[in-house]
Amino acid sequence: MLYSGKTAEEILLTNVEGLFERLDLGQHLSVNRRNGFYSMTLKIREHAAQAVAAT
Template sequence: MTLDELKESFELIDDWEERYRILIELGNNLPHFPEEQRIEANRVEGCTSNVWLISKRDEEDPQRLIFLADSDAYIVKGLISLVLMAYSGATPEQIRKTDIRDIFQTLGLEKNLSPNRRDGFYSMVDRIHELAAQAEAAETRA
């Protein structure tokens, strides 16, 4: 599912329980996260639930970053899916220019998630921006 498809689905559904169900389904379809990467260095600070996040260069297009993430909470896994839809496969420059807050508000998540989950979502986004900046700096040094 793409972000545009998700927006369309959410526009058709008024019931937040149904929207949460969709988020949980998205989270259940996250790419496999390597067990050996579930370490403190990969844990996202600021999330109430455990969230692990890593990045790697796209093998076919090294300018692009691929993100993998996982959590021990179902709704958070769905939020991770949103973050990955927005950022995985993008270049560091595209990541800098993506306004995730607009997407978050368009989906109605700003007013329908607990403050802790909302803060955790933005902590994931901040971590992605940090990883993208590190990748860009490494690229500049090379």
């Protein structure tokens, strides 16, 4: 639900890294899951940036 209902601009302004740190994901997820989670959020941000650039 991190990005649910947000515009592309709002997604780009979301401080995902700060949220991950506050949740202390490094302690709660395995390295592979953490890397996958980061990769997924980066891909979402890439799509959001493309959407913003297209407007």
